[in-house]
Amino acid sequence: MEINKTAVLLEQFNKTIDIWIYHLNDYTLDMLCRKPGENCWSLGQVYLHIIADTAWFVEQMQDCLLLSNANSEMEMHENAKAIFANNGFPDALLENPSNDPDSRQPRDKEELLQGLTDIKLEVNALYAIDHPQADGKTEHPGFHFFNSMEWLQFAEMHMRHHLRQKRRIDEKLFG
Helix, strand or coil: CCCHHHHHHHHHHHHHHHHHHHHHHHHHHHHHHHCCCCCCCCCHHHHHHHHHHHHHHHHHHHHHCCCCCCCCCCCHHHHHHHHHHCCCCCCCCCCCCCCCCCCCCCHHHHHHHHHHHHHHHHHHHHCCCCCCCCEEEEEECEEEEHHHHHHHHHHHHHHHHHHHHHHHHHHHCCC
């Protein structure tokens, strides 16, 4: 029996985004906006980061599916190949030049819930349709080129990576 890679990746994506959705109930807005340190993000800022980045990843998925074979010969960076081979980011604090510790805080919990829910619905609708001819790729700013399935996997790995950050913030919030 052949394993449907799309179904497996979609199941993992849904599982990981559901963790983020479920745990919103663990926090008040004040807790979500509390920073664990001076140059650190609050959990609310982490949620907003996940929503913004994943929304962009979804745009890339859509573009890949529409591009047919554009950039299909292009490859991902060697560092990306290692991340994909391990199906996860390294267990380390990673620097991102676009991370601003003073980025905005969420307005309310509903903003976060709606953002995550919208992304989940959009991703599931996108992959509910078979795209047999879609081999196009779009460029990640640091990891070079991904196809739609790689973007889906990358989105899930990115959310899962931030679960480690969530645990560190939880330790500060809950002692």
